Amino acid sequence: MESSKKPFWEESYKRKGKLDTFGGGKPSKDVATFAPKIKLPAKALDLGCGEGRNALYLAGFGFETSALDISVSGIQKLNTVAGELRLNINAVVCDMRQYTFNKTFDLIVCEGCLHLIKHEEWSKIILKMKNSTASGGYNLVGVFTDEAPEPEDQRGLMVGLFKEGELFSYYQDWQVIDSRTYAFEHTHPNGPTHKHAGNNIVARKP
Numbered sequence: 406m407e408s409s410k411k412p413f414w415e416e417s418y419k420r421k422g423k424l425d426t427f428g429g430g431k432p433s434k435d436v437a438t439f440a441p442k443i444k445l446p447a448k449a450l451d452l453g454c455g456e457g458r459n460a461l462y463l464a465g466f467g468f469e470t471s472a473l474d475i476s477v478s479g480i481q482k483l484n485t486v487a488g489e490l491r492l493n494i495n496a497v498v499c500d501m502r503q504y505t506f507n508k509t510f511d512l513i514v515c516e517g518c519l520h521l522i523k524h525e526e527w528s529k530i531i532l533k534m535k536n537s538t539a540s541g542g543y544n545l546v547g548v549f550t551d552e553a554p555e556p557e558d559q560r561g562l563m564v565g566l567f568k569e570g571e572l573f574s575y576y577q578d579w580q581v582i583d584s585r586t587y588a589f590e591h592t593h594p595n596g597p598t599h600k601h602a603g604n605n606i607v608a609r610k611p
């Protein structure tokens with residue numbers, strides 16, 4: 406993230422108790438739908454995992470799971486909940502722009518994060534994700550696009566909004582299992598109602 410302003414999720418990550426920052430703490434639709442189709446044993450990486458709703462689900466499902474996020478509070482919450490659930494997750498505080506992709510994964514999840522970093526940086530990260538995916542493995546990626554402007558209360562956070570369809574163009578040489586364009590309106594605590602537009606892809610490496 407580029408902005409010095411604290412994003413709304415930081416306060417929420419700090420709250421003790423159950424996960425509720427994104428998706429009510431439940432895994433995303435794509436993770437819940439496609440991860441169970443992957444044959445175990447398998448290795449998963451959750452990039453920009455936040456407080457860990459997807460990483461915890463993947464570990465619970467039996468994936469050998471690694472996760473990283475730039476947020477200290479997010480990783481602390483993930484590790485606390487993983488400990489309570491007796492789940493083993495290799496979760497670290499790390500800026501994904503500096504992450505060394507030195508392992509191969511069967512599944513890499515990166516949801517809601519890449520538009521928070523600049524285009525020239527996220528484009529390199531997508532290529533590293535693709536290179537670090539095993540043959541037959543999956544990438545599940547979700548980003549916001551500039552079809553909806555950056556919300557007033559999050560100004561300066563979304564420095565790398567994608568163009569509509571840009572994410573899909575990075576996966577033309579993979580099998581696209583699912584790709585979606587969507588828009589929705591919502592309101593964060595104490596913030597104005599605003600709109601988001603996004604692209605999601607589930608792609609399999611040949």
Ligand SMILES: C[S@@+](CC[C@H](N)C(=O)[O-])C[C@H]1O[C@@H](n2cnc3c(N)ncnc32)[C@H](O)[C@@H]1O
Nearest residue numbers: 406427453454455474475476500501516517518
């Ligand atoms: C909208 S949240 C999504 C969290 C999680 N992927 C989910 O779906 O619940 C975006 C996350 O990206 C993380 N993030 C932003 N920039 C990052 C970076 N450069 N490296 C690692 N994580 C980053 C934030 O700390 C935040 O937890």
